[in-house]
Amino acid sequence: MNNLIILPILIPLISGVFLIFFSKNIRIQRWVSALSSLVTMILAVMLVHQVKSEGIQTMNVSNWEAPFGITLVSDMLSALLVLTTSIIGLTCIIYSFRSIGEDRERFYYYPVVFFLIVGVNGAFTTGDIFNLFVFFEVMLMSSYVLIVHGGTKIQLRESIKYILVNVISSALFVITVGFLYSVVGTLNMAHISQRINEVDESGILTVISILFLIVFGLKGAIFPLYFWLPGSYYAPPAAITALFGALLTKVGVYSIMRTHTLFFSHDTGYTQQILSVLAVMTIIFGVIGAIAYWDFNKIIIYNIIVAVGIILFGLSTMTPTALAGSIFYLIHDMIIKAALFFLAGIVITITGTSNLRGFSGLIKPYPGVGWTFFLAALALAGIPPLSGFAGKLLIVQGGFEGGQFWGAGIVLMSSLLVLFSVMKIFIHGFWGSADTFKGDDKVPVRALMIAPIVLVALSVLYGIGTEFVMPYIIEAAETLSDPSIYIEAVLKE
Amino acid sequence: MKTNDIILQTVTKITVFIIILFSIHLFFAGHYYPGGGFVGGLMTSGAIVLLLLAFDMKTVANVLPIDYKHLIGIGLFFAIGTGLGGLIFDAPFLTHAFTDVNLPLLGETSLHTAVLFDTGVFLVVIGVTMTIIQTIGEDE
Numbered sequence: 001m002n003n004l005i006i007l008p009i010l011i012p013l014i015s016g017v018f019l020i021f022f023s024k025n026i027r028i029q030r031w032v033s034a035l036s037s038l039v040t041m042i043l044a045v046m047l048v049h050q051v052k053s054e055g056i057q058t059m060n061v062s063n064w065e066a067p068f069g070i071t072l073v074s075d076m077l078s079a080l081l082v083l084t085t086s087i088i089g090l091t092c093i094i095y096s097f098r099s100i101g102e103d104r105e106r107f108y109y110y111p112v113v114f115f116l117i118v119g120v121n122g123a124f125t126t127g128d129i130f131n132l133f134v135f136f137e138v139m140l141m142s143s144y145v146l147i148v149h150g151g152t153k154i155q156l157r158e159s160i161k162y163i164l165v166n167v168i169s170s171a172l173f174v175i176t177v178g179f180l181y182s183v184v185g186t187l188n189m190a191h192i193s194q195r196i197n198e199v200d201e202s203g204i205l206t207v208i209s210i211l212f213l214i215v216f217g218l219k220g221a222i223f224p225l226y227f228w229l230p231g232s233y234y235a236p237p238a239a240i241t242a243l244f245g246a247l248l249t250k251v252g253v254y255s256i257m258r259t260h261t262l263f264f265s266h267d268t269g270y271t272q273q274i275l276s277v278l279a280v281m282t283i284i285f286g287v288i289g290a291i292a293y294w295d296f297n298k299i300i301i302y303n304i305i306v307a308v309g310i311i312l313f314g315l316s317t318m319t320p321t322a323l324a325g326s327i328f329y330l331i332h333d334m335i336i337k338a339a340l341f342f343l344a345g346i347v348i349t350i351t352g353t354s355n356l357r358g359f360s361g362l363i364k365p366y367p368g369v370g371w372t373f374f375l376a377a378l379a380l381a382g383i384p385p386l387s388g389f390a391g392k393l394l395i396v397q398g399g400f401e402g403g404q405f406w407g408a409g410i411v412l413m414s415s416l417l418v419l420f421s422v423m424k425i426f427i428h429g430f431w432g433s434a435d436t437f438k439g440d441d442k443v444p445v446r447a448l449m450i451a452p453i454v455l456v457a458l459s460v461l462y463g464i465g466t467e468f469v470m471p472y473i474i475e476a477a478e479t480l481s482d483p484s485i486y487i488e489a490v491l492k493e
Numbered sequence: 494m495k496t497n498d499i500i501l502q503t504v505t506k507i508t509v510f511i512i513i514l515f516s517i518h519l520f521f522a523g524h525y526y527p528g529g530g531f532v533g534g535l536m537t538s539g540a541i542v543l544l545l546l547a548f549d550m551k552t553v554a555n556v557l558p559i560d561y562k563h564l565i566g567i568g569l570f571f572a573i574g575t576g577l578g579g580l581i582f583d584a585p586f587l588t589h590a591f592t593d594v595n596l597p598l599l600g601e602t603s604l605h606t607a608v609l610f611d612t613g614v615f616l617v618v619i620g621v622t623m624t625i626i627q628t629i630g631e632d633e
Contacts, residue, residue, distance in 0.1 A: 003580050003585065003586055006586045010573070010576075010577075010586070013569075013573065014573060017566050017569040017570060017573065018566075020562060020563070020565065020566040020569075021563060021566050023562075059585055059586070060585055061585055061586055061587050062579075062585060062586075062587045062588055062589065063579075063584055063585050063588040
């Protein structure tokens with residue numbers, strides 16, 4: 001049997017539980033968390049390698065055969081996302097050492113971060129729709145704790161909104177799973193997919209697919225349902241925002257990808273059209289927010305929404321090219337958003353404010369921060385040698401192939417405005433005279449810079465090494481566009 | 494004015510043991526009859542809450558010197574450990590095993606590793622419930 005699949009879920013879980021016992025000993029907390037997230041990352045690399053060489057990996061938990069027990073499935077898409085999650089978890093923990101503060105560290109900070117990673121890795125790996133719900137809750141509970149952790153006024157206010165929205169969307173998730181179960185009578189994703197093709201009730205199934213879109217759209221912040229995100233992500237400290245911005249919304253996006261490719265392929269005309277309109281509206285509203293604000297954090301938060309829209313637009317065209325583009329862009333966006341939030345945190349440490357009118361001229365005393373941010377900004381906008389380019393190129397190409405000229409055009413236009421929004425940060429924050437931000441004494445940022453530099457370097461390598469990563473991405477896209485590969489791997493018929 | 498709650502305290506002393514016995518019964522009955530780790534754990538913490546109502550927090554902490562947060566961790570380790578057992582015997586995670594053993598007093602008894610998992614649930618439920626009640630109670 002093959003237990004490698006579950007190890008990226010299990011190792012963070014064990015270390016999280018272990019750290020409960022040593023909550024007052026910061027040294028143990030740091031060492032154990034750094035080591036175990038490193039181990040998780042290595043295991044994730046091994047998992048990607050195994051999926052590449054041996055095809056889709058499945059594991060029946062408790063040794064119950066496929067449709068009856070919980071099955072964990074690792075196809076290329078989920079293996080790659082688990083790897084990305086582990087990398088971001090590791091960098092976030094390293095960044096937290098210097099930024100999160102000892103009071104928070106003493107109060108179960110690292111255990112909760114690990115439980116969040118358990119939830120995210122589990123949601124990417126599971127092959128059972130109700131188990132997906134459980135892992136969503138594991139992830140959300142940890143994010144509730146993290147968003148309020150420290151108990152400042154703004155965190156308390158925003159956490160109430162955040163919890164309210166997510167409790168409602170979780171209830172809707174349960175109701176939707178109930179509907180689906182009453183129609184198909186199974187919870188195993190592969191089995192659901194098989195049954196949906198057999199039953200001939202496309203009316204109710206279309207309703208269910210839209211309900212799933214609403215549920216995962218609330219988690220993943222698509223157009224009319226993103227209202228909670230800008231405020232909630234503004235409240236917690238940088239390390240936590242980076243985790244949220246890189247992982248949480250992307251789990252929603254992954255779930256939309258999974259359900260819409262695996263389950264609802266019977267009435268694609270209707271659902272794909274809705275998805276594509278919503279995706280384009282998400283891009284437009286995200287871009288409006290990104291150019292409207294004069295606040296470092298707010299601009300990047302609205303760029304999350306833009307990226308969600310772009311990925312979903314690639315999904316909605318349903319051409320293999322655009323699917324590959326979406327997957328490429330998804331991984332790129334997780335890495336680069338984490339890096340940008342880390343950099344925003346560093347700038348706030350230096351200047352004491354995230355308001356762009358409050359400081360300027362950072363490039364002279366802090367050239368490292370400035371140029372790392374410049375690279376990250378170019379990668380975000382999709383300038384050719386960097387990582388944002390190939391994904392967006394494939395999405396646009398797929399859009400033209402699918403005849404969605406308007407959507408593809410808006411994706412292209414959005415890049416320009418995204419570039420404008422981040423260059424606004426660069427020009428107003430980093431150029432100009434250096435005397436406008438408070439204090440002349442240099443704040444030591446060298447230790448904080450490790451995490452963003454690693455991530456930006458990774459993103460540059462990801463962009464340059466597109467040829468090297470493309471086979472993996474293509475394989476992931478193949479499974480998405482042909483669900484029978486997935487069904488056969490799970491049900492083994 | 495100092496209130497005298499001798500009736501409450503005396504009744505509590507007797508009732509607590511009955512409640513705990515009932516909760517243990519529920520816990521062990523779980524495999525064949527309604528019950529199990531969750532409801533058993535809730536009922537045990539119900540007994541401790543009754544103690545908290547009849548006496549004050551300090552007395553109960555003296556009688557039961559347990560750090561309930563650690564209890565959560567121990568319970569989780571029970572549950573994870575049961576799952577890891579499967580990994581050692583080259584089976585999938587959480588594969589359970591059972592056997593029939595002829596115990597000296599109890600006679601023919603089936604022992605199942607799922608009980609260990611349930612013990613984990615039992616401990617976590619007690620730990621979580623008591624942590625919630627204690628932190629709210631101690632809050633000024």
